[in-house]
Amino acid sequence: MLLGLAVQITAFLRTAVIAAALGASLDVDAYNLGLIAPTFISGVIGSWLQLTFIGRYAALIATAETDMAAAYRGLMLYLVLGLAVTCAAVCFLLPGQIAGLFIPNGQTATIASAADALQLSGLILVPAVFGDFLGLVLNSHGRFAAAAIAPLINALVSVLALLAWPSMNLSALIWTLLLGTLAQCLVVVGALVRMGLSFPVEVGKARREVGKTLVLALPLVPAVMLANSAAAIIPLRIAELGEGMVAIYGYSSRLHTALTQALVIGLGTVLLPHFAALWSRGETAEITILFRRLARCSILLAGYLAVGIWLMDETMVKILFERGAFDPQHTRQVSWFWTVLSLSLFPLAFGTFIAKFCQALRGAGSILITGIVSFGATWIVAAVGAALARPGIIVGAAVAAVVGTSIFWLFWLGKRIRIEPVLTDIAAASFRMALVLIPAIAVERWIGQHTHNLPDLLSLLLRGALYTLVVVSLLIATRSHLWFLARRPGEAQP
Numbered sequence: 266m267l268l269g270l271a272v273q274i275t276a277f278l279r280t281a282v283i284a285a286a287l288g289a290s291l292d293v294d295a296y297n298l299g300l301i302a303p304t305f306i307s308g309v310i311g312s313w314l315q316l317t318f319i320g321r322y323a324a325l326i327a328t329a330e331t332d333m334a335a336a337y338r339g340l341m342l343y344l345v346l347g348l349a350v351t352c353a354a355v356c357f358l359l360p361g362q363i364a365g366l367f368i369p370n371g372q373t374a375t376i377a378s379a380a381d382a383l384q385l386s387g388l389i390l391v392p393a394v395f396g397d398f399l400g401l402v403l404n405s406h407g408r409f410a411a412a413a414i415a416p417l418i419n420a421l422v423s424v425l426a427l428l429a430w431p432s433m434n435l436s437a438l439i440w441t442l443l444l445g446t447l448a449q450c451l452v453v454v455g456a457l458v459r460m461g462l463s464f465p466v467e468v469g470k471a472r473r474e475v476g477k478t479l480v481l482a483l484p485l486v487p488a489v490m491l492a493n494s495a496a497a498i499i500p501l502r503i504a505e506l507g508e509g510m511v512a513i514y515g516y517s518s519r520l521h522t523a524l525t526q527a528l529v530i531g532l533g534t535v536l537l538p539h540f541a542a543l544w545s546r547g548e549t550a551e552i553t554i555l556f557r558r559l560a561r562c563s564i565l566l567a568g569y570l571a572v573g574i575w576l577m578d579e580t581m582v583k584i585l586f587e588r589g590a591f592d593p594q595h596t597r598q599v600s601w602f603w604t605v606l607s608l609s610l611f612p613l614a615f616g617t618f619i620a621k622f623c624q625a626l627r628g629a630g631s632i633l634i635t636g637i638v639s640f641g642a643t644w645i646v647a648a649v650g651a652a653l654a655r656p657g658i659i660v661g662a663a664v665a666a667v668v669g670t671s672i673f674w675l676f677w678l679g680k681r682i683r684i685e686p687v688l689t690d691i692a693a694a695s696f697r698m699a700l701v702l703i704p705a706i707a708v709e710r711w712i713g714q715h716t717h718n719l720p721d722l723l724s725l726l727l728r729g730a731l732y733t734l735v736v737v738s739l740l741i742a743t744r745s746h747l748w749f750l751a752r753r754p755g756e757a758q759p
Contacts, residue, residue, distance in 0.1 A: 273523040275420035279427055280519050281585055286433040288590030289509030291378055296438045297500055297515040298375065299382020302363055305493045306352045307393050310345065312489040314401055316624040316632060317481040321474065323405045323538040323625075324545050336471035338402055339464035344475065349394035356387020367501050375504065378435065385439040389446050396450035399457055405538050411456030419449035491636030495643035495666055502647040503659050510656060513595060516586065517602030517660070524607075528566060529614045536618060540625035552622070553682045554752060557690050559618050561749045564694035567611035569736055572702050574607040576709050576732065580725045602660045609664040612671035615691075619674040622681075631677055638673055639666040697745050705735040 287293045318341055325334040356363065360380040368376045400412040423445030430437040503510045543552050574581075578600040587596045623631050642665040650658030678684055709732040716724040740746040 272416045272420050273526060275417065275424055276519075277523065277585065279420065279424045280516065282424070282427055283433075283438065284516060284586040284591040284595075285589035287512075288592070289512035289595055290590065291374065291508055292435045292438070293512035293515065294375060294504065294508060294510075295378030295382045295435055297511050298364070298368065298379040298504070299386045299439070301367065301497045301500065302356060302383055303386050303390050303393075305490075305497060307390055307397070308493040308496075309486060309489045310348060310394050311397050312492070312632075313482055313486060314341075314345065314398060315621075317478040318398075319401050319405060319538060320541045320625045321478070322402070323541040326405055327542050327545060333470065333474070335463060335465055336467040337474045338462075339466055340468060340471040340475050341478065342398060342464045343466065345398045346391075346395055349391045353387045353390040356383055356390070360384040360387070367497065368504065375508075382435055382439055385436070385443070389443050392443075392446045392450035396446070396453045399450075399453040402462070403453065403456055403460075404535070406460065406462075408456060408460065409535060411453060415449040415452040418452050419445040421445075422448040488633035488636035491633075491640040495636075495639040496663075498640075498643045498647050499659055499662055502651045502662075503656055505651055506654060506656055506659075513598045514602060514656075514660065516582075516595075517599045517606060520582070520585075520599070520603050521606040521609075524570060524610065525613060525617075528570075529617050536621045538625075540622045544622075544625055549682055553686065556618070556622075556678070556682065556687050558750075558752060560615060560687050560690045561694045561751075563611055563614040563618075564691060564698055565749045567614055568695075568698040568702060569733075571607045571610050572706060573729070573732060575604050576706065576713075577725060577728055578604050580721055580728075584721050584725060598656075601657065605657060605660045606663060609667040613667045616667060616671035616674045619671075619678050623674075623677065626681075631673075635670045635673055638669045642666040642669040694749065697743075697748070701736055701739045701743075701745065704739065705732050708732065708735050 283293065283296075322334060322337060325331075325337065360383040361376070364376050364379040364383055368379060396415065400415065403409070403412045423441045426441040426444045427433075427437060430441060500511050500514055503514050540552065543555075579596060582596045582600045582603065583593075586599065587593065620632075620635070643662045646662035646665045647659045650656065650660075650662065675684065675688070678687070709728055712728055712731050713724075716727055719727070740749070
């Protein structure tokens with residue numbers, strides 16, 4: 266958790282440097298658009314590996330089938346590396362054609378800039394996919410530290426390189442990102458070398474396991490493509506509203522992603538092999554206990570953060586970004602988009618945890634359904650927003666997609682474990698948090714009226730501290746903190 270927070274803080278520094286130097290310019294639009302294809306490809310490959318490889322590999326490790334595990338990871342490594350090199354070559358050789366597929370024809374300057382960005386950003390695929398695969402192997406062996414430190418090294422290198430770059434432009438943004446990704450990959454490789462893990466090429470021994478992994482990709486790849494396409498719909502739709510809108514959405518999405526990365530994604534990576542081990546041992550009661558705790562803690566954190574963002578978003582954005590080319594109008598737009606995105610914090614968190622459980626069970630068909638739901642919800646809501654020229658509705662498509670997929674995941678979970686206690690905890694946790702947050706909102710609004718003349722940072726610190734103090738005090742005074750953190754189902758009863 267602390268490493269995840271450090272990664273996000275460091276990444277924020279990079280985002281702040283970009284905002285101050287380039288604001289919401291065409292270069293930042295092109296940078297965000299140029300990363301869509303590489304992000305899409307790495308997301309597809311990464312999700313495929315998490316669903317098909319990690320569950321089986323963790324099971325082989327848990328049952329001490331070390332020879333088969335070594336052959337499996339070795340053959341998969343070279344397969345994944347071949348995919349990454351091929352995709353990177355396509356992006357390098359055909360950047361204009363790829364950019365023209367998803368950017369409207371009338372935006373000639375945007376297409377040209379995005380193509381320039383894509384030609385370089387596609388190279389990131391090789392170290393990114395290679396490093397991600399090796400990170401999954403490390404996590405399966407319980408070596409979480411190295412895999413967690415690697416993204417921090419990535420962020421530090423990319424920030425320092427950007428600060429030292431002679432001129433701030435599109436090329437600087439891409440090259441420094443590539444340097445950071447290479448550094449992350451080297452950290453993971455170093456950890457594996459110290460472990461002494463080998464990656465033998467034993468086609469005969471691992472052919473059957475790899476074949477199953479590839480067969481499972483048939484329903485999975487369309488699902489992951491739909492899910493990752495859904496993420497790309499929003500910047501593409503919002504680009505229709507004019508220059509700078511992609512950059513504005515990019516900044517707000519970066520703020521939102523920072524929270525999900527620090528609080529959700531890191532934990533989800535740890536949960537995947539843990540779920541696989543629990544399921545392989547038939548410990549469904551322990552899985553139910555774990556989901557009840559995850560539900561309560563997710564409500565607690567998501568409620569606190571979402572309301573805090575709604576109350577103090579504009580001040581936070583102003584402190585983080587409003588300097589240089591980033592003006593007050595940009596601050597208002599970014600803060601509004603961030604507030605909209607924060608509505609998805611709980612369904613995103615809990616839905617991610619259930620999805621990790623599904624990946625541990627290698628449920629490719631269910632992943633396909635969620636991809637369809639996510640893509641459909643995003644497409645419909647974003648299309649309505651674009652037709653009405655309402656950027657807030659377009660951004661809200663992300664919330665609609667997350668809510669829709671989370672509803673499906675709850676139905677899916679109900680067929681594997683007892684869902685009634687989980688739903689009861691969600692309802693009770695929501696009620697308890699409402700009772701805590703209402704007084705905290707009133708206090709924050711009151712103190713906000715008396716801090717207008719203070720410096721922004723001091724005002725934010727006072728408001729945030731008092732808001733947090735009220736929330737924590739009420740949780741302790743009502744002993745709700747014990748309920749939220751209880752482990753056994755009997756301990757979680759109101």
